[in-house]
Amino acid sequence: MICCILAVLTRLTAQVFNERNAVKLYFSPGACSMAPHIVLLETGLPFTLVAVDLRTQTTAGGASYASINPKGQVPALELKDGTVLTEGPAIMQFLADMAPGANLAPSNGTLERYQLVSLLNFIAAEIHKNFVPLFDRDAGEAVHRSARAALATRLAYLEQQLEGSDFLTGVTFTIADAYLYAVLTWCGAVDLSLSNFNNLEAYVLRVGLRPSVQQALRAEGLLKTQDRQRRAVT
């Protein structure tokens, strides 16, 4: 009996400690905010998730999202003191630096760190942003064609980078992998096949099996269908 009470008290204390020390990640299911979500899980830092309806610009709690991020985009990270950090690559580097033991980014000031920043910028400007017109039905055929052509060349470059490597920078999973994985999950939605890119196809499967990625997908409600199918089979 005493053991049970102690266990409950320990759990409650840990929960209160986590909530007090937790950062808040504003996200939208399946959006690029999945990248910092994966990174948070990789770091083990305490965090809470706040869903944002991008269409209505309100949070799950009914607050106006503009008061949190005037840019109206996810992700945004609210720190314990209320400071809000925006822009995925900045958020992910901040989190990686908060948890150096997780080895998600090389140390600041090293050439390896600038190589990682270079990759993050490439993913943001050349991959992420070329997906955007493909989600816009009104963008027109010519715009779609040009975005697909741009993606094909950029993906061919990443395909080469992955030759003989498990991850973008070699043997270690970094924040760049969290970002690339998050944006490549959109391929199905825009009918973009990776079948010409064997390394990238294997990479998506490999990264997708990481416990942090599975947990993020489940928390964002993106594994439901597979879970239901799995339950039906087992």
Ligand SMILES: N[C@@H](CCC(=O)N[C@@H](CS)C(=O)NCC(=O)O)C(=O)O
């Ligand atoms: N530059 C921003 C871009 C973030 C972004 O494109 N977010 C998308 C979701 S993936 C979004 O919030 N779209 C809604 C909008 O732009 O109104 C970053 O890197 O964090």
